[in-house]
Amino acid sequence: MFEQLLFILFSVAAIGSALAVVTMRNPVYCAVSLVVCLFQVAGLFMLLRSPFLAVVQVFIYVGAVMVLFLFAIMLLDMKQIRFERLFSARSWVPYAVLAGIAIEFLAVIYGGGIDALMRVSSTEAVEVKTFGKVLFTEYLLPFEVVSILLLVAMVGAIVMVKRSKG
Amino acid sequence: MTEAVIEVAIIFIKVVVLGFILFSLPLPLTWIERKIAGHIQVRLGPFRVGPHGILQPFADMVKMLFKEDVIPEQADRFLFRVAPIISMVPVFMVFVAIPFGESWTIPFINKEVTLYVADMNVGLLYILAISGVAVYGIILGGWASNSKYALLGGLRSSAQMISYEVALTFACIGVVMLASSLNLIDIVKTQTGGLTNWNVFYLPVGPLWFIIFFIAGLAEINRIPFDLPEDEGTLAAGFHVEYSGIRFAYFMLAEYIAMVSMSVLAVVLFFGGWDDPTGLGFLPPIVWFLLKVGFFIYLFMWIRFTLPRYRYDQLMSIGWKILIPLSLLNILVTGWMII
Numbered sequence: 001m002f003e004q005l006l007f008i009l010f011s012v013a014a015i016g017s018a019l020a021v022v023t024m025r026n027p028v029y030c031a032v033s034l035v036v037c038l039f040q041v042a043g044l045f046m047l048l049r050s051p052f053l054a055v056v057q058v059f060i061y062v063g064a065v066m067v068l069f070l071f072a073i074m075l076l077d078m079k080q081i082r083f084e085r086l087f088s089a090r091s092w093v094p095y096a097v098l099a100g101i102a103i104e105f106l107a108v109i110y111g112g113g114i115d116a117l118m119r120v121s122s123t124e125a126v127e128v129k130t131f132g133k134v135l136f137t138e139y140l141l142p143f144e145v146v147s148i149l150l151l152v153a154m155v156g157a158i159v160m161v162k163r164s165k166g
Numbered sequence: 167m168t169e170a171v172i173e174v175a176i177i178f179i180k181v182v183v184l185g186f187i188l189f190s191l192p193l194p195l196t197w198i199e200r201k202i203a204g205h206i207q208v209r210l211g212p213f214r215v216g217p218h219g220i221l222q223p224f225a226d227m228v229k230m231l232f233k234e235d236v237i238p239e240q241a242d243r244f245l246f247r248v249a250p251i252i253s254m255v256p257v258f259m260v261f262v263a264i265p266f267g268e269s270w271t272i273p274f275i276n277k278e279v280t281l282y283v284a285d286m287n288v289g290l291l292y293i294l295a296i297s298g299v300a301v302y303g304i305i306l307g308g309w310a311s312n313s314k315y316a317l318l319g320g321l322r323s324s325a326q327m328i329s330y331e332v333a334l335t336f337a338c339i340g341v342v343m344l345a346s347s348l349n350l351i352d353i354v355k356t357q358t359g360g361l362t363n364w365n366v367f368y369l370p371v372g373p374l375w376f377i378i379f380f381i382a383g384l385a386e387i388n389r390i391p392f393d394l395p396e397d398e399g400t401l402a403a404g405f406h407v408e409y410s411g412i413r414f415a416y417f418m419l420a421e422y423i424a425m426v427s428m429s430v431l432a433v434v435l436f437f438g439g440w441d442d443p444t445g446l447g448f449l450p451p452i453v454w455f456l457l458k459v460g461f462f463i464y465l466f467m468w469i470r471f472t473l474p475r476y477r478y479d480q481l482m483s484i485g486w487k488i489l490i491p492l493s494l495l496n497i498l499v500t501g502w503m504i505i
């Protein structure tokens with residue numbers, strides 16, 4: 001009962017702040033809304049008995065990624081720059097992308113993919129130890145692939161900056 | 167039912183007491199800091215209000231409360247008002263996870279209460295994550311003031327925070343590896359039984375962990391020699407240049423509480439928490455704990471009035487080129503030692 005109430009509270013706040021991210025005009029306010037949204041998601045992780053994920057969410061996304069976002073926004077003084085419109089409002093492209101994502105989510109949920117995720121969560125809090133063990137045994141390959149992907153992205157960013165400099 | 171009510175009431179009382187202590191702690195700390203500054207610089211420090219100026223903080227408090235709350239015309243009014251509160255709330259939240267001892271029996275009613283609010287599995291990670299959030303107050307305050315000095319202060323703060331948070335976390339990893347737990351109470355328990363069991367004396371890597379932690383911690387709480395966000399020499403007062411009155415007091419309060427939390431963390435992670443180094447037990451554990459914390463607070467103040475400030479590029483190269491590689495190497499060596 002109480003948990004249900006908290007869930008509704010966090011979800012409504014998450015959706016509301018996520019909408020604010022895309023509708024606000026001032027980029028700094030967009031970033032702040034995103035921070036609020038990430039906190040709500042951390043709250044949802046907590047309700048799913050995974051304090052580790054909740055804390056890591058705050059640590060990585062709120063503590064590091066969003067600080068860099070704000071840094072970039074303030075450094076470029078984006079108040080002056082108006083957002084270029086990627087798509088005009090009448091274009092069908094954004095709607096098609098949204099529909100595609102929705103279909104994908106539904107396929108995961110109804111195709112039984114969610115069961116595999118639910119297997120890990122239980123009524124008891126997930127310990128850091130079990131989490132680490134699963135990550136480094138059962139899911140070792142995806143874990144390594146993601147690490148390589150991040151490394152490639154980092155190298156790519158550095159190469160792009162170096163090239164544009166000269 | 168009554169059991170649950172009593173439990174909730176105990177937690178409530180603990181939070182209120184802790185909040186009250188933390189709110190009033192900056193009063194003695196400002197006085198002590200100014201006295202220490204005075205004596206280090208061979209002068210008296212505050213001396214007029216009360217004997218040896220001991221009532222000076224109250225005079226300051228009254229002054230802060232009655233000052234006009236100025237908001238610059240071009241400022242972003244909403245964020246300008248919210249920023250001091252954003253910087254203040256996380257530093258209080260950190261103390262939820264900090265243990266001050268194991269338990270204490272209340273005399274007369276013989277009820278044992280634990281000396282921490284929450285026993286978290288991920289306590290250390292929680293503290294590091296939440297204390298990282300406090301930087302938003304500085305960044306947003308700097309941006310919302312709409313002044314060049316304040317904006318530069320905010321920018322410096324964000325870059326500094328990102329750089330040193332990495333080193334700070336890496337320095338803690340060694341301790342976590344040794345205790346094989348993120349729970350602060352477990353970390354203290356592995357260090358009990360005299361000086362040699364303290365993490366700082368875990369040779370040869372222990373002292374290095376602590377030095378990295380301490381330097382990164384200094385940068386994390388914006389104290390000299392790393393107080394670049396509020397560099398008086400070049401940025402006037404940095405991010406809080408436009409703030410006055412009670413909002414300025416909030417920033418100061420946050421800074422002092424952050425210093426206390428960093429001292430507490432140093433004691434818990436590296437100096438055995440409430441462990442009695444003599445093993446004689448003539449002082450209760452909580453007294454040992456507070457003595458150690460007091461020593462670190464004094465150390466922070468001592469350093470403030472002894473060292474000059476680093477330049478911004480020096481700050482960045484110390485963080486990225488020295489502290490982070492050193493802490494990575496340290497983790498590697500620790501791993502070998504444990505295996």
